[in-house]
Amino acid sequence: MALVDRKLFGPGPGNPYPEATSALGQPLLGHLDPVFLSLMDETCDRLRTVWGTTNARTIPLSATGSAGMEASFVNTVSDGDVVVVAVNGLFGQRMCDVAARCGAEVVPVEHEWGAPVDVDRVLSAHPSPKVVAAVHAETSTGVRSDIAALGAGKGDALLLVDAVTSIAGIELRADDWGIDVGYAGTQKCLGVAPGLAPFTINDRAFARRVEKPQSWYLDLGLLGGYVGEASGSGGRTYHHTAPTAMVASLHAGLGRILEEGLENVWARHAEAGRLLQSGLLEMGLELFAQEGSRLPELTTVKVPDGVDSAAVRKILLERHGIEIGAGAGAYAATVWRIGLMGHNARPDAALLALAALADALAEVGWKP
Numbered sequence: 001m002a003l004v005d006r007k008l009f010g011p012g013p014g015n016p017y018p019e020a021t022s023a024l025g026q027p028l029l030g031h032l033d034p035v036f037l038s039l040m041d042e043t044c045d046r047l048r049t050v051w052g053t054t055n056a057r058t059i060p061l062s063a064t065g066s067a068g069m070e071a072s073f074v075n076t077v078s079d080g081d082v083v084v085v086a087v088n089g090l091f092g093q094r095m096c097d098v099a100a101r102c103g104a105e106v107v108p109v110e111h112e113w114g115a116p117v118d119v120d121r122v123l124s125a126h127p128s129p130k131v132v133a134a135v136h137a138e139t140s141t142g143v144r145s146d147i148a149a150l151g152a153g154k155g156d157a158l159l160l161v162d163a164v165t166s167i168a169g170i171e172l173r174a175d176d177w178g179i180d181v182g183y184a185g186t187q188k189c190l191g192v193a194p195g196l197a198p199f200t201i202n203d204r205a206f207a208r209r210v211e212k213p214q215s216w217y218l219d220l221g222l223l224g225g226y227v228g229e230a231s232g233s234g235g236r237t238y239h240h241t242a243p244t245a246m247v248a249s250l251h252a253g254l255g256r257i258l259e260e261g262l263e264n265v266w267a268r269h270a271e272a273g274r275l276l277q278s279g280l281l282e283m284g285l286e287l288f289a290q291e292g293s294r295l296p297e298l299t300t301v302k303v304p305d306g307v308d309s310a311a312v313r314k315i316l317l318e319r320h321g322i323e324i325g326a327g328a329g330a331y332a333a334t335v336w337r338i339g340l341m342g343h344n345a346r347p348d349a350a351l352l353a354l355a356a357l358a359d360a361l362a363e364v365g366w367k368p
């Protein structure tokens with residue numbers, strides 16, 4: 001099949017950083033090779049920086065972001081535990097499903113899609129939950145929520161946070177904000193192909209974990225030995241074969257981010273998102289996410305009345321080689337999702353997305 005080079009401007013994956021792509025072509029290392037083990041250790045160190053944590057147990061789980069969600073719940077929640085979940089989009093809904101399968105008594109706190117999490121309502125939903133869970137950057141709606149405020153008011157509960165679309169895109173400070181358990185993915189703002197789930201858990205949460213979770217693969221007690229450092233012993237035991245090529249790619253992507261400077265990377269995302277969003281408004285389009293809570297890395301746009309959402313996406317893909325996302329859930333046909341994440345968080349990418357969308361809208365006969 002011929003190579004197809006797309007601009008991935010949807011909700012993920014985005015185009016990886018060139019450094020991350022090059023690393024995939026390096027000679028493969030064995031998963032117990034000393035060179036790989038030090039690469040893994042350094043990857044975990046770099047992950048601590050982008051998480052804003054000193055947690056020893058900070059590792060790339062060998063699966064996509066959803067496995068991070070699964071690992072978070074399966075290791076902290078068992079039969080009858082109360083879990084309060086802030087639901088302001090698709091991923092909050094999914095958290096409820098995952099927690100319920102662990103036997104939790106789930107207390108969902110529903111919000112209108114497009115709005116940020118109402119911290120007071122979430123914190124007063126139950127007097128003594130074991131876990132309070134929320135999504136930092138809701139990719140389904142393009143909304144940012146205030147995790148620091150949840151952390152400040154969580155009391156004895158463990159704060160479990162989805163940072164899949166926030167990590168290395170917007171400010172994230174796991175320790176300062178009181179995040180006890182967090183998971184992410186590689187293919188959004190980290191600028192690496194999909195395949196790993198950067199995960200972190202602090203001592204407080206680890207001490208209160210489920211001793212023998214029903215998942216063997218995602219059992220943190222067993223994974224400690226696999227990354228060595230986390231177990232404190234320095235010894236490595238075989239648990240599963242680490243996806244060494246993906247870890248090398250993540251290592252390189254993180255190297256790129258840290259070389260640029262994490263705060264500079266956040267600023268680059270902010271600027272690209274600002275350019276895109278102001279350009280869309282100037283074109284006469286409306287944004288979906290509530291003003292004041294809009295993510296720069298993932299923009300939700302209302303499909304104008306009378307415009308066929310899928311027809312526009314088809315023109316973008318076939319004429320311009322640009323992928324954008326449809327809306328999530330009930331908004332599949334009425335919202336578009338445009339991501340400028342990681343390597344794509346650049347002014348030229350924002351301007352290209354605007355020009356191509358204007359062309360596609362003209363093609364289908366839309367006038368502001």
Ligand SMILES: *Cc1c(COP(=O)(O)O)cnc(C)c1O
Nearest residue numbers: 064065066091137139164165185
């Ligand atoms: C993409 C995403 C996930 C799921 O990650 P996968 O890599 O698709 O498994 C979870 N939460 C949020 C907020 C996401 O954007």
